[in-house]
Amino acid sequence: MGEGGDGSSKPTPYEEALDALSSLITKRSRADTSNNGDCFELLSDYLKILELEEPISQLKIIHVAGTKGKGSTCTFTESILRHCGFRTGLFTSPHLIDVRERFRLDGVDISEEKFLAYFWWCFERLKEKASDDIPMPSYFRFLALLAFKIFAAEEVDVAILEVGLGGKYDATNVVKAPVVCGVSSLGYDHMEILGNTLGAIAGEKAGIFKPGVPALTVSQPDEAMCVLEEKASELNVPLQLVRPLDANLLNGFKLGLEGEHQYVNAGLAIALSSTWLQRTGHLEVPYPEHTTSLPEQFIKGLTATVSLQGRAQIVPDNNESPEDLVFYLDGAHSPESMEICARWFSLSIKDDSQEKILSCQPLDTSRSSHDLVQRNPDGKSRKNSTQILLFNCMSVRDPQLLLPNLMKTCASHGVYFKKALFVPNTSVYNKVGSHSLPATDSQVDLSWQFALQRVWENLMLGDKGGNEKSTGAVFEELTDDTEMAVRSCENSAVFPSLPSAIKWLRDSVRKSQSVRFQVLVTGSLHLIGDVLKLIKK
Numbered sequence: 392m393g394e395g396g397d398g399s400s401k402p403t404p405y406e407e408a409l410d411a412l413s414s415l416i417t418k419r420s421r422a423d424t425s426n427n428g429d430c431f432e433l434l435s436d437y438l439k440i441l442e443l444e445e446p447i448s449q450l451k452i453i454h455v456a457g458t459k460g461k462g463s464t465c466t467f468t469e470s471i472l473r474h475c476g477f478r479t480g481l482f483t484s485p486h487l488i489d490v491r492e493r494f495r496l497d498g499v500d501i502s503e504e505k506f507l508a509y510f511w512w513c514f515e516r517l518k519e520k521a522s523d524d525i526p527m528p529s530y531f532r533f534l535a536l537l538a539f540k541i542f543a544a545e546e547v548d549v550a551i552l553e554v555g556l557g558g559k560y561d562a563t564n565v566v567k568a569p570v571v572c573g574v575s576s577l578g579y580d581h582m583e584i585l586g587n588t589l590g591a592i593a594g595e596k597a598g599i600f601k602p603g604v605p606a607l608t609v610s611q612p613d614e615a616m617c618v619l620e621e622k623a624s625e626l627n628v629p630l631q632l633v634r635p636l637d638a639n640l641l642n643g644f645k646l647g648l649e650g651e652h653q654y655v656n657a658g659l660a661i662a663l664s665s666t667w668l669q670r671t672g673h674l675e676v677p678y679p680e681h682t683t684s685l686p687e688q689f690i691k692g693l694t695a696t697v698s699l700q701g702r703a704q705i706v707p708d709n710n711e712s713p714e715d716l717v718f719y720l721d722g723a724h725s726p727e728s729m730e731i732c733a734r735w736f737s738l739s740i741k742d743d744s745q746e747k748i749l750s751c752q753p754l755d756t757s758r759s760s761h762d763l764v765q766r767n768p769d770g771k772s773r774k775n776s777t778q779i780l781l782f783n784c785m786s787v788r789d790p791q792l793l794l795p796n797l798m799k800t801c802a803s804h805g806v807y808f809k810k811a812l813f814v815p816n817t818s819v820y821n822k823v824g825s826h827s828l829p830a831t832d833s834q835v836d837l838s839w840q841f842a843l844q845r846v847w848e849n850l851m852l853g854d855k856g857g858n859e860k861s862t863g864a865v866f867e868e869l870t871d872d873t874e875m876a877v878r879s880c881e882n883s884a885v886f887p888s889l890p891s892a893i894k895w896l897r898d899s900v901r902k903s904q905s906v907r908f909q910v911l912v913t914g915s916l917h918l919i920g921d922v923l924k925l926i927k928k
């Protein structure tokens with residue numbers, strides 16, 4: 392908040408815009424994403440009001456749907472085409488800290504100044520014309536319209552659009568003639584809206600296909616692939632299956648986003664970029680599937696400069712001893728991505744140990760593989776490491792699918808959590824501006840977090856071996872100190888807020904000078920955003 396002349400706090404112009412944006416948030420319903428009456432009729436009214444029909448038809452769009460990996464695929468694609476010399480616009484969702492993350496121009500979040508100018512241009516015009524027949528657009532639709540306005544006004548060469556939810560009825564699907572479409576990995580998510588089977592989910596995603604426009608996808612479960620093929624053939628869409636990127640093509644460089652699954656997303660991004668280049672007249676033929684080399688610009692685009700927060704991201708704490716409290720952040724929230732996230736975490740902490748530990752010797756063979764005394768070459772012992780889970784997910788998700796996948800995959804790599812911490816998200820779903828201020832600890836309803844805790848405790852009971860390992864001596868000194876938690880059990884604790892959980896972690900690090908904490912934060916991108924806000928100050 393800015394300071395008013397009389398000493399009172401007055402919202403800054405940016406906060407005013409965020410408050411106006413928050414006023415568009417309605418409880419998300421199927422009407423937002425489905426053809427419940429007038430979905431596209433209204434959108435086309437909005438486009439007319441904003442004079443965007445013609446400008447959208449001029450944009451050279453890459454449109455990407457999918458359950459997992461859309462954001463990463465779009466980010467790689469943007470980076471590749473920027474390195475090929477094009478002016479890029481990228482629209483993704485959700486945002487983690489600041490709504491401007493959703494709109495990138497040439498790889499950088501839109502400036503506050505430009506955001507404000509385009510925001511009010513759209514908001515005021517729509518407000519002026521708002522009526523009972525044409526109400527103000529809902530939050531996500533407004534953001535999509537704003538993206539079109541920004542990309543058209545900024546005259547980007549290529550606009551890369553990530554679908555918000557589903558495909559067919561998503562606001563981004565007002566696009567009539569993209570240059571190329573992509574469908575990233577499909578799986579179970581948002582079933583309450585998209586349907587309970589992979590076929591139904593694939594049908595919604597294939598809703599972005601447009602007659603004659605090439606579509607690219609990655610390897611999918613048969614049920615999903617059949618539906619994609621069927622929808623493609625109905626619309627005369629050439630559908631191509633793209634293989635994961637072969638790491639050897641990167642000439643020894645490392646992919647810019649962490650995790651094995653990113654090779655799948657990178658493969659799709661390469662194919663989308665090369666098809667876009669070919670269809671816009673910059674390349675004679677797209678790169679063949681079995682190419683043995685990639686252009687330098689593609690390699691650059693895929694490696695050093697790619698950034699996407701909250702996906703397989705490792706951030707040390709900003710406290711006195713950052714090495715002792717490291718956050719491993721991944722916004723996985725579907726059963727498939729939970730496994731992928733668990734594998735990434737398990738391998739990363741091993742890599743971390745291998746890089747940092749010069750020699751190590753187990754303290755006690757009954758403990759997990761990471762309860763290690765690490766020794767420097769001078770023989771002095773270094774720190775033991777211990778793994779903690781910090782988790783929340785939205786109540787539409789099924790923790791009986793998420794938590795077992797996470798626990799079992801970690802266990803298969805010999806990684807056992809000493810404690811799982813369950814917290815509510817700090818910011819209110821999707822909200823921005825002063826509306827996102829957290830409720831006080833005593834106001835928070837923690838029944839969902841207790842339910843998550845029960846699932847975890849039951850899992851630990853069922854996994855006796857893991858349970859024993861998870862209560863090793865390294866952690867014993869800390870377990871009696873969870874009075875800040877509302878309910879503390881043997882393997883887990885529920886905290887009334889994220890700041891109280893982070894405070895507990897920091898206090899624990901301070902007290903136990905011999906333990907290094909590796910905290911996996913997952914289950915919700917909103918939780919990740921909240922953690923980043925707290926630890927990056």
Ligand SMILES: Nc1ncnc2c1ncn2[C@@H]1O[C@H](COP(=O)(O)OP(=O)(O)OP(=O)(O)O)[C@@H](O)[C@H]1O
Binds near residue numbers: 459464484485655
């Ligand atoms: N190809 C993939 N297969 C499975 N899981 C993936 C894949 N790519 C990413 N993920 C998982 O999904 C999470 C979100 O990644 P990303 O933002 O790229 O996907 P998204 O489709 O945009 O997801 P969301 O809809 O949640 O924003 C990652 O943190 C990772 O756990």
